[in-house]
Amino acid sequence: MSRQKRALVVDDSKSARLVLRRMLEKYGLIVDTVESAPEALEFLISNRPDAIFMDHMMPGMDGFEAVRAIKDNPQTATIPVMMYTSKGGDLYIGQARALGAVGVLPKTVAPAELFESLKRIGLINERRSSDDSDQQDDEYASERLEDLSQQHPQAPVVEAAASTSQPHDDNEPVQNQLRRMLDEQRVEIRKDLILGLDTAARQNREKLDHLLDEKIEAFRQQLPPPARRPSVFPMVLLIILLFISLAWNFASRKEGTTQANYATADITTADPAEPVTTQADNPAAPDLHGRENSGERIKQVWQSVGWALNQDTDYPWDEIALDGARMQTITKLLDRLSSNGFTGKLVLETHTGEFCLQGSQEKGFKLAGEDTTLDQCSAIMNPVQPTDSPATHQSLAFANLIASSPWLQDGAIEMNINAIPRSEPLVAYPPREPATKAGEWNRAAAANNRVRIQLIPE
Incomplete structure:
Protein backbone atom coordinates (compact mmCIF):
# COMPACT_ATOMS: atom_id res chain seq x y z
CA MET A 1 0.00 0.00 0.00
CA PRO A 153 -19.80 25.19 16.19
CA GLN A 154 -22.06 27.16 18.50
CA ALA A 155 -24.13 28.27 15.54
CA PRO A 156 -26.89 25.70 14.80
CA VAL A 157 -26.79 24.02 11.42
CA VAL A 158 -29.92 24.90 9.53
CA GLU A 159 -31.66 21.91 8.04
CA ALA A 160 -33.61 22.24 4.83
CA ALA A 161 -37.29 22.09 5.69
CA ALA A 162 -40.00 20.91 3.41
CA SER A 163 -42.48 23.17 5.03
CA THR A 164 -42.62 26.78 3.82
CA SER A 165 -44.02 27.92 7.12
CA GLN A 166 -40.57 27.90 8.94
CA PRO A 167 -39.87 31.25 10.61
CA HIS A 168 -37.64 33.65 8.68
CA ASP A 169 -35.43 34.18 11.77
CA ASP A 170 -34.05 30.64 11.47
CA ASN A 171 -31.85 31.78 8.53
CA GLU A 172 -30.14 34.50 10.54
CA PRO A 173 -27.07 32.36 11.57
CA VAL A 174 -26.48 31.47 7.93
CA GLN A 175 -26.76 35.09 6.89
CA ASN A 176 -24.31 36.13 9.58
CA GLN A 177 -21.82 33.51 8.44
CA LEU A 178 -22.20 34.60 4.82
CA ARG A 179 -21.80 38.23 5.84
CA ARG A 180 -18.55 37.45 7.70
CA MET A 181 -17.29 35.47 4.72
CA LEU A 182 -18.04 38.34 2.32
CA ASP A 183 -16.37 40.85 4.64
CA GLU A 184 -13.25 38.73 4.76
CA GLN A 185 -13.20 38.36 0.99
CA ARG A 186 -13.65 42.11 0.60
CA VAL A 187 -10.59 42.69 2.80
CA GLU A 188 -8.60 40.18 0.72
CA ILE A 189 -9.61 41.84 -2.55
CA ARG A 190 -8.80 45.30 -1.20
CA LYS A 191 -5.38 44.12 0.00
CA ASP A 192 -4.60 42.54 -3.38
CA LEU A 193 -5.71 45.70 -5.18
CA ILE A 194 -3.58 48.01 -3.01
CA LEU A 195 -0.50 45.83 -3.34
CA GLY A 196 -1.00 45.53 -7.09
CA LEU A 197 -1.34 49.29 -7.53
CA ASP A 198 1.72 49.88 -5.35
CA THR A 199 3.78 47.42 -7.42
CA ALA A 200 2.69 49.01 -10.68
CA ALA A 201 3.47 52.51 -9.39
CA ARG A 202 6.93 51.43 -8.21
CA GLN A 203 7.74 49.81 -11.56
CA ASN A 204 6.59 52.89 -13.48
CA ARG A 205 8.64 55.15 -11.22
CA GLU A 206 11.76 53.05 -11.79
CA LYS A 207 11.23 53.15 -15.56
CA LEU A 208 10.79 56.94 -15.51
CA ASP A 209 13.90 57.40 -13.34
CA HIS A 210 15.95 55.23 -15.70
CA LEU A 211 14.68 57.12 -18.77
CA LEU A 212 15.40 60.48 -17.11
CA ASP A 213 18.94 59.41 -16.19
CA GLU A 214 19.60 58.39 -19.80
CA LYS A 215 18.32 61.74 -21.09
CA ILE A 216 20.45 63.70 -18.60
CA GLU A 217 23.56 61.66 -19.45
CA ALA A 218 23.03 62.19 -23.19
CA PHE A 219 22.58 65.94 -22.63
CA ARG A 220 25.71 66.10 -20.46
CA GLN A 221 27.78 64.37 -23.13
CA GLN A 222 26.72 67.05 -25.63
CA LEU A 223 28.00 69.84 -23.38
CA PRO A 224 31.59 71.05 -23.91
CA PRO A 225 34.04 69.84 -21.26
CA PRO A 226 34.69 72.31 -18.42
CA ALA A 227 37.74 74.51 -18.75
CA ARG A 228 40.68 73.17 -16.83
CA ARG A 229 41.86 75.44 -14.05
CA PRO A 230 45.58 76.23 -14.19
CA SER A 231 47.64 74.64 -11.45
CA VAL A 232 49.39 76.86 -8.88
CA PHE A 233 52.22 74.42 -8.23
CA PRO A 234 54.46 75.47 -11.14
CA MET A 235 54.23 79.09 -9.94
CA VAL A 236 55.11 78.10 -6.37
CA LEU A 237 58.07 76.04 -7.59
CA LEU A 238 59.17 78.94 -9.80
CA ILE A 239 59.22 81.33 -6.82
CA ILE A 240 61.19 78.85 -4.69
CA LEU A 241 63.81 78.38 -7.39
CA LEU A 242 63.99 82.16 -7.87
CA PHE A 243 64.90 82.65 -4.21
CA ILE A 244 67.51 79.86 -4.45
CA SER A 245 69.03 81.50 -7.53
CA LEU A 246 69.12 84.94 -5.92
CA ALA A 247 70.74 83.55 -2.77
CA TRP A 248 73.37 81.72 -4.81
CA ASN A 249 74.10 84.85 -6.88
CA PHE A 250 74.37 87.00 -3.76
CA ALA A 251 76.77 84.55 -2.09
CA SER A 252 78.95 84.42 -5.22
CA ARG A 253 79.13 88.22 -5.48
CA LYS A 254 79.92 88.56 -1.77
CA GLU A 255 82.77 86.06 -2.08
CA GLY A 256 84.20 87.90 -5.11
CA THR A 257 84.01 91.28 -3.33
CA THR A 258 85.81 89.92 -0.27
CA GLN A 259 88.64 88.45 -2.33
CA ALA A 260 88.97 91.70 -4.29
CA ASN A 261 89.31 93.64 -1.02
CA TYR A 262 92.02 91.24 0.10
CA ALA A 263 93.91 91.86 -3.16
CA THR A 264 93.60 95.64 -2.76
CA ALA A 265 94.89 95.45 0.80
CA ASP A 266 97.88 93.39 -0.36
CA ILE A 267 98.74 95.95 -3.02
CA THR A 268 98.38 98.88 -0.61
CA THR A 269 100.61 97.39 2.08
CA ALA A 270 103.28 96.04 -0.27
CA ASP A 271 106.86 97.36 -0.26
CA PRO A 272 107.15 100.25 -2.79
CA ALA A 273 110.49 98.90 -3.94
CA GLU A 274 108.94 95.63 -4.94
CA PRO A 275 107.03 95.44 -8.23
CA VAL A 276 103.29 94.89 -8.14
CA THR A 277 102.32 91.45 -9.37
CA THR A 278 99.47 91.49 -11.84
CA GLN A 279 97.09 88.68 -12.62
CA ALA A 280 99.05 87.89 -15.75
CA ASP A 281 102.27 87.60 -13.74
CA ASN A 282 100.62 85.57 -10.92
CA PRO A 283 98.52 82.60 -12.10
CA ALA A 284 97.30 82.04 -8.53
CA ALA A 285 95.40 85.35 -8.48
CA PRO A 286 91.60 85.07 -8.34
CA ASP A 287 89.92 84.48 -11.66
CA LEU A 288 87.72 87.55 -11.54
CA HIS A 289 86.83 87.19 -15.17
CA GLY A 290 85.41 83.69 -14.52
CA ARG A 291 83.19 85.09 -11.77
CA GLU A 292 81.91 87.71 -14.13
CA ASN A 293 80.71 84.88 -16.35
CA SER A 294 79.02 83.07 -13.45
CA GLY A 295 76.09 85.45 -13.67
CA GLU A 296 75.61 84.53 -17.32
CA ARG A 297 75.68 80.78 -16.46
CA ILE A 298 73.11 81.34 -13.72
CA LYS A 299 70.94 83.14 -16.22
CA GLN A 300 71.18 80.22 -18.66
CA VAL A 301 70.40 77.69 -15.90
CA TRP A 302 67.43 79.79 -14.86
CA GLN A 303 66.16 79.81 -18.45
CA SER A 304 66.40 75.98 -18.44
CA VAL A 305 64.39 75.84 -15.21
CA GLY A 306 61.78 78.18 -16.62
CA TRP A 307 61.51 76.01 -19.73
CA ALA A 308 61.02 72.88 -17.59
CA LEU A 309 58.31 74.54 -15.52
CA ASN A 310 56.43 75.57 -18.63
CA GLN A 311 56.09 71.89 -19.58
CA ASP A 312 52.95 70.01 -18.57
CA THR A 313 54.11 67.75 -15.73
CA ASP A 314 50.78 66.14 -14.93
CA TYR A 315 49.91 62.83 -16.56
CA PRO A 316 46.84 60.68 -17.31
CA TRP A 317 45.44 58.23 -14.76
CA ASP A 318 46.44 55.18 -16.82
CA GLU A 319 50.11 56.13 -17.42
CA ILE A 320 53.29 55.76 -15.35
CA ALA A 321 54.68 58.96 -13.85
CA LEU A 322 58.16 58.79 -15.42
CA ASP A 323 57.34 57.77 -18.96
CA GLY A 324 56.13 59.23 -22.23
CA ALA A 325 56.00 63.04 -22.37
CA ARG A 326 57.55 63.43 -18.88
CA MET A 327 60.60 61.37 -19.96
CA GLN A 328 61.06 63.56 -23.04
CA THR A 329 60.85 66.72 -20.91
CA ILE A 330 63.47 65.41 -18.45
CA THR A 331 65.77 64.38 -21.34
CA LYS A 332 65.63 67.89 -22.82
CA LEU A 333 66.18 69.45 -19.38
CA LEU A 334 69.31 67.31 -18.82
CA ASP A 335 70.67 68.44 -22.19
CA ARG A 336 70.09 72.11 -21.37
CA LEU A 337 71.61 71.84 -17.88
CA SER A 338 74.67 69.99 -19.19
CA SER A 339 75.16 72.58 -21.97
CA ASN A 340 75.00 75.43 -19.42
CA GLY A 341 77.53 73.78 -17.11
CA PHE A 342 75.11 73.11 -14.25
CA THR A 343 76.44 71.00 -11.40
CA GLY A 344 74.17 69.73 -8.62
CA LYS A 345 71.13 67.57 -8.07
CA LEU A 346 68.08 67.15 -10.26
CA VAL A 347 65.27 65.96 -7.94
CA LEU A 348 62.11 64.40 -9.40
CA GLU A 349 59.10 64.10 -7.07
CA THR A 350 56.39 61.73 -8.30
CA HIS A 351 52.87 62.14 -6.94
CA THR A 352 50.11 59.58 -7.54
CA GLY A 353 46.37 60.19 -7.58
CA GLU A 354 43.76 57.68 -6.39
CA PHE A 355 40.92 57.53 -8.93
CA CYS A 356 37.31 56.29 -8.68
CA LEU A 357 37.19 53.46 -11.26
CA GLN A 358 34.70 50.99 -12.62
CA GLY A 359 35.58 47.58 -14.06
CA SER A 360 37.92 44.80 -12.94
CA GLN A 361 41.51 43.59 -13.31
CA GLU A 362 40.39 41.03 -15.89
CA LYS A 363 38.24 43.30 -18.07
CA GLY A 364 40.13 46.54 -17.42
CA PHE A 365 39.23 49.74 -15.59
CA LYS A 366 37.78 53.06 -16.72
CA LEU A 367 37.00 56.32 -14.96
CA ALA A 368 33.58 56.33 -13.30
CA GLY A 369 30.92 58.71 -14.61
CA GLU A 370 30.59 62.24 -13.25
CA ASP A 371 27.40 61.52 -11.28
CA THR A 372 28.50 58.12 -9.99
CA THR A 373 28.77 58.05 -6.20
CA LEU A 374 31.78 56.63 -4.38
CA ASP A 375 29.82 53.66 -3.06
CA GLN A 376 29.23 52.62 -6.70
CA CYS A 377 32.95 52.63 -7.58
CA SER A 378 34.49 49.23 -8.26
CA ALA A 379 37.77 50.47 -6.77
CA ILE A 380 39.47 53.70 -5.63
CA MET A 381 43.08 53.21 -6.65
CA ASN A 382 45.77 53.81 -9.27
CA PRO A 383 45.89 50.58 -11.32
CA VAL A 384 49.24 51.23 -13.07
CA GLN A 385 51.06 52.45 -9.91
CA PRO A 386 49.70 50.28 -7.08
CA THR A 387 52.44 51.16 -4.53
CA ASP A 388 54.54 54.17 -3.54
CA SER A 389 57.82 52.50 -4.47
CA PRO A 390 59.98 54.61 -6.86
CA ALA A 391 60.46 51.51 -9.05
CA THR A 392 56.72 51.35 -9.84
CA HIS A 393 56.74 55.02 -10.93
CA GLN A 394 59.38 54.44 -13.65
CA SER A 395 59.02 52.78 -17.01
CA LEU A 396 61.70 50.44 -18.35
CA ALA A 397 62.67 53.07 -20.93
CA PHE A 398 63.22 55.68 -18.20
CA ALA A 399 65.33 53.26 -16.14
CA ASN A 400 67.49 52.63 -19.20
CA LEU A 401 67.84 56.41 -19.69
CA ILE A 402 69.22 56.84 -16.17
CA ALA A 403 71.63 53.94 -16.61
CA SER A 404 73.03 55.08 -19.98
CA SER A 405 72.61 58.87 -20.07
CA PRO A 406 75.95 60.64 -20.77
CA TRP A 407 74.76 63.67 -18.79
CA LEU A 408 74.63 61.59 -15.60
CA GLN A 409 77.82 59.59 -16.11
CA ASP A 410 80.40 62.35 -15.46
CA GLY A 411 79.00 63.07 -11.98
CA ALA A 412 78.26 66.76 -12.62
CA ILE A 413 74.51 66.16 -12.43
CA GLU A 414 73.01 63.73 -9.90
CA MET A 415 69.39 62.60 -10.32
CA ASN A 416 67.26 61.67 -7.30
CA ILE A 417 63.75 60.19 -7.60
CA ASN A 418 61.41 60.59 -4.62
CA ALA A 419 58.04 58.80 -4.68
CA ILE A 420 55.86 60.87 -2.35
CA PRO A 421 53.35 58.70 -0.42
CA ARG A 422 49.80 59.11 -1.66
CA SER A 423 48.82 59.71 1.96
CA GLU A 424 50.40 63.19 1.49
CA PRO A 425 48.44 64.55 -1.51
CA LEU A 426 49.22 67.88 -3.13
CA VAL A 427 45.49 68.68 -3.32
CA ALA A 428 43.04 67.61 -0.63
CA TYR A 429 40.39 65.10 -1.72
CA PRO A 430 36.68 65.67 -1.01
CA PRO A 431 35.19 63.69 1.92
CA ARG A 432 35.36 59.95 1.25
CA GLU A 433 31.67 59.35 1.82
CA PRO A 434 29.17 57.19 -0.13
CA ALA A 435 27.31 60.26 -1.48
CA THR A 436 30.42 62.04 -2.83
CA LYS A 437 30.37 62.31 -6.63
CA ALA A 438 33.06 60.52 -8.63
CA GLY A 439 33.59 63.55 -10.89
CA GLU A 440 34.62 65.78 -7.96
CA TRP A 441 36.86 63.02 -6.53
CA ASN A 442 38.60 62.32 -9.86
CA ARG A 443 39.33 66.02 -10.46
CA ALA A 444 41.25 66.11 -7.17
CA ALA A 445 43.00 62.85 -8.11
CA ALA A 446 44.05 64.31 -11.48
CA ALA A 447 45.55 67.35 -9.71
CA ASN A 448 47.61 64.96 -7.55
CA ASN A 449 48.77 62.88 -10.54
CA ARG A 450 51.91 64.86 -11.48
CA VAL A 451 55.72 65.10 -11.43
CA ARG A 452 57.54 67.99 -9.68
CA ILE A 453 61.07 69.04 -10.73
CA GLN A 454 63.62 70.62 -8.34
CA LEU A 455 67.17 71.81 -8.97
CA ILE A 456 69.67 71.90 -6.08
CA PRO A 457 72.96 73.49 -7.25
CA GLU A 458 76.23 72.72 -5.51
Missing part, protein backbone atom coordinates in the same frame (compact mmCIF):
# COMPACT_ATOMS: atom_id res chain seq x y z
CA SER A 2 1.44 3.35 -1.03
CA ARG A 3 2.23 6.04 1.52
CA GLN A 4 -0.42 8.73 1.95
CA LYS A 5 0.79 12.06 0.48
CA ARG A 6 1.10 15.23 2.60
CA ALA A 7 0.60 18.86 1.59
CA LEU A 8 1.37 22.15 3.38
CA VAL A 9 -0.91 25.19 2.88
CA VAL A 10 0.60 28.59 3.72
CA ASP A 11 -1.92 31.47 3.77
CA ASP A 12 -2.66 34.32 6.18
CA SER A 13 -6.39 34.04 5.40
CA LYS A 14 -8.09 31.49 7.65
CA SER A 15 -10.99 30.93 5.27
CA ALA A 16 -8.65 30.41 2.31
CA ARG A 17 -6.68 27.83 4.28
CA LEU A 18 -9.82 25.96 5.27
CA VAL A 19 -11.26 25.96 1.74
CA LEU A 20 -8.08 24.61 0.14
CA ARG A 21 -7.57 22.11 2.96
CA ARG A 22 -11.06 20.74 2.49
CA MET A 23 -10.56 20.42 -1.26
CA LEU A 24 -7.22 18.66 -0.89
CA GLU A 25 -8.53 16.24 1.73
CA LYS A 26 -11.16 15.06 -0.77
CA TYR A 27 -8.25 13.62 -2.77
CA GLY A 28 -6.97 11.65 0.20
CA LEU A 29 -4.16 14.05 1.14
CA ILE A 30 -2.98 14.82 4.66
CA VAL A 31 -3.02 18.62 4.88
CA ASP A 32 -1.08 20.84 7.33
CA THR A 33 -1.73 24.59 7.46
CA VAL A 34 0.26 27.59 8.72
CA GLU A 35 -0.58 31.27 8.50
CA SER A 36 2.80 32.87 7.65
CA ALA A 37 5.99 32.22 5.70
CA PRO A 38 8.27 32.13 8.80
CA GLU A 39 6.00 29.47 10.34
CA ALA A 40 6.27 27.47 7.11
CA LEU A 41 10.08 27.59 7.17
CA GLU A 42 10.07 26.48 10.80
CA PHE A 43 7.63 23.67 9.95
CA LEU A 44 9.96 22.42 7.19
CA ILE A 45 12.82 21.99 9.66
CA SER A 46 11.25 18.86 11.12
CA ASN A 47 8.67 17.93 8.45
CA ARG A 48 8.87 17.18 4.75
CA PRO A 49 5.57 17.50 2.87
CA ASP A 50 5.18 16.27 -0.69
CA ALA A 51 3.98 19.68 -1.93
CA ILE A 52 3.55 23.25 -0.70
CA PHE A 53 0.72 25.63 -1.62
CA MET A 54 2.03 29.17 -1.01
CA ASP A 55 0.03 32.40 -0.85
CA HIS A 56 1.78 35.44 -2.35
CA MET A 57 0.62 38.46 -0.35
CA MET A 58 1.31 37.91 3.35
CA PRO A 59 2.50 40.32 6.03
CA GLY A 60 6.23 40.26 6.71
CA MET A 61 7.83 37.75 4.34
CA ASP A 62 5.75 37.38 1.15
CA GLY A 63 5.32 34.25 -0.93
CA PHE A 64 8.15 34.95 -3.38
CA GLU A 65 10.65 35.46 -0.55
CA ALA A 66 9.50 32.22 1.05
CA VAL A 67 9.90 30.31 -2.24
CA ARG A 68 13.42 31.71 -2.64
CA ALA A 69 14.32 30.60 0.90
CA ILE A 70 12.90 27.11 0.31
CA LYS A 71 14.79 26.66 -2.97
CA ASP A 72 18.04 27.97 -1.48
CA ASN A 73 17.94 25.27 1.20
CA PRO A 74 19.27 21.93 -0.17
CA GLN A 75 17.05 20.03 2.30
CA THR A 76 13.83 21.53 0.87
CA ALA A 77 14.81 22.54 -2.66
CA THR A 78 13.21 19.48 -4.27
CA ILE A 79 9.75 20.02 -2.72
CA PRO A 80 7.35 21.31 -5.44
CA VAL A 81 5.84 24.71 -4.58
CA MET A 82 2.53 25.85 -6.11
CA MET A 83 1.60 29.52 -5.73
CA TYR A 84 -1.96 29.82 -4.38
CA THR A 85 -2.99 33.44 -4.98
CA SER A 86 -5.49 35.74 -6.61
CA LYS A 87 -2.75 37.29 -8.75
CA GLY A 88 -2.31 36.12 -12.31
CA GLY A 89 -1.01 37.02 -15.75
CA ASP A 90 1.91 35.80 -17.84
CA LEU A 91 4.36 38.16 -16.13
CA TYR A 92 3.49 36.89 -12.66
CA ILE A 93 3.59 33.25 -13.75
CA GLY A 94 7.01 33.85 -15.30
CA GLN A 95 8.32 35.44 -12.09
CA ALA A 96 6.99 32.57 -10.00
CA ARG A 97 8.57 29.91 -12.21
CA ALA A 98 11.85 31.83 -12.31
CA LEU A 99 12.02 31.53 -8.51
CA GLY A 100 11.34 27.79 -8.64
CA ALA A 101 7.53 27.49 -8.31
CA VAL A 102 5.94 24.80 -10.46
CA GLY A 103 2.88 26.89 -11.27
CA VAL A 104 0.15 29.25 -10.07
CA LEU A 105 -3.19 28.08 -8.66
CA PRO A 106 -5.96 30.72 -8.43
CA LYS A 107 -7.94 31.00 -5.20
CA THR A 108 -11.14 30.50 -7.20
CA VAL A 109 -9.83 27.21 -8.60
CA ALA A 110 -12.38 24.71 -9.87
CA PRO A 111 -12.13 21.04 -8.82
CA ALA A 112 -11.18 19.94 -12.34
CA GLU A 113 -8.34 22.46 -12.50
CA LEU A 114 -7.18 21.45 -9.00
CA PHE A 115 -7.19 17.79 -10.03
CA GLU A 116 -4.98 18.48 -13.04
CA SER A 117 -2.56 20.51 -10.91
CA LEU A 118 -2.31 17.75 -8.28
CA LYS A 119 -1.77 15.16 -10.96
CA ARG A 120 0.96 17.27 -12.59
CA ILE A 121 3.01 17.50 -9.39
CA GLY A 122 2.54 13.83 -8.57
CA LEU A 123 0.21 14.06 -5.56
CA ILE A 124 -2.43 11.85 -7.18
CA ASN A 125 -2.10 9.26 -9.92
CA GLU A 126 -5.52 7.71 -10.60
CA ARG A 127 -8.26 9.47 -12.49
CA ARG A 128 -11.48 10.38 -10.83
CA SER A 129 -14.58 8.54 -11.79
CA SER A 130 -17.31 10.54 -13.49
CA ASP A 131 -19.51 10.17 -10.39
CA ASP A 132 -16.75 11.51 -8.13
CA SER A 133 -16.17 14.38 -10.53
CA ASP A 134 -19.83 15.38 -10.59
CA GLN A 135 -20.11 15.05 -6.84
CA GLN A 136 -17.04 17.27 -6.21
CA ASP A 137 -18.24 19.87 -8.70
CA ASP A 138 -21.61 20.01 -6.93
CA GLU A 139 -20.01 20.29 -3.51
CA TYR A 140 -17.55 23.04 -4.51
CA ALA A 141 -20.13 25.83 -4.32
CA SER A 142 -20.94 25.04 -0.68
CA GLU A 143 -17.41 24.37 0.63
CA ARG A 144 -16.80 27.85 1.99
CA LEU A 145 -20.08 27.79 3.88
CA GLU A 146 -19.33 24.38 5.39
CA ASP A 147 -15.85 25.48 6.47
CA LEU A 148 -17.20 28.59 8.15
CA SER A 149 -19.80 26.50 9.89
CA GLN A 150 -16.98 24.38 11.37
CA GLN A 151 -15.32 27.56 12.67
CA HIS A 152 -18.47 28.42 14.65
